[in-house]
Amino acid sequence: MSTTFDGSGSTINQATMTRVVCQNTLRLAHGTGKAIIRTRHNTRFDAARVGKELAQLASGFAEFKTMGDAMAGVELSKDYVRDFFKQCLDIPLEAKPDELSTRKMNQFRALSTAYSVTRRERDAGQDAPADAWTALQAITRWVDHDRTSINGDNGEKQFTSANFGSGDAVKGKAVALLMPLIKQKLYA
Secondary structure (H helix, E strand, O other), rough: OOOOOOOOOOEEEEEEOOOOHHHHHHHHHHHHEEEEEEEEOOOOOOOHHHHHHHHHHHHHHHHHHHHHHHHOOOEEHHHHHHHHHHHHOOOOOOOOHHHHHHHHHHHHHHHHHHHHHHHHHHOOOOOOEEEEHHHHHHHHHHHHHHEEEOOOHHHHHHHHHHHHHHHHHHHHHHHHHHHHHHHHHHHO
């Protein structure tokens, strides 16, 4: 929930599955338009309208769960995951490690480490098949928790980047790259 102190903007209520440090659920809510409720400060209470808006919030949660379940059911090869990370980091697929800047190589290594940690946390051993959900969560882990902002290692700057800046853009790109893999499952 957010609001302005001077009454110049609407109060905005938006459903999320996690704390605001994760943009994935916020992105889904923005994408559907169903899980966002904007109320002007001078609006009179209307119980029927509020009930309808709460139902929209519940629908947003259900859609996110459906998306996550579908991604968890899509197995990815190691090569696919590698190429997915390259695309998220704007690294040409055919680029060799010695052709990359130190910064890009460090980002790729850090993202690969985030992926290994995420797989371990999901109880998926290194020999278990990888899935799209784990790859997406590795992106989120790296952006929200591991990546430092360009302007220094500052929690506020990292939060702002992860939710509204370049980190948000990386997570958005990751979702966009993975959605075609689950479209068939979502609309079956």
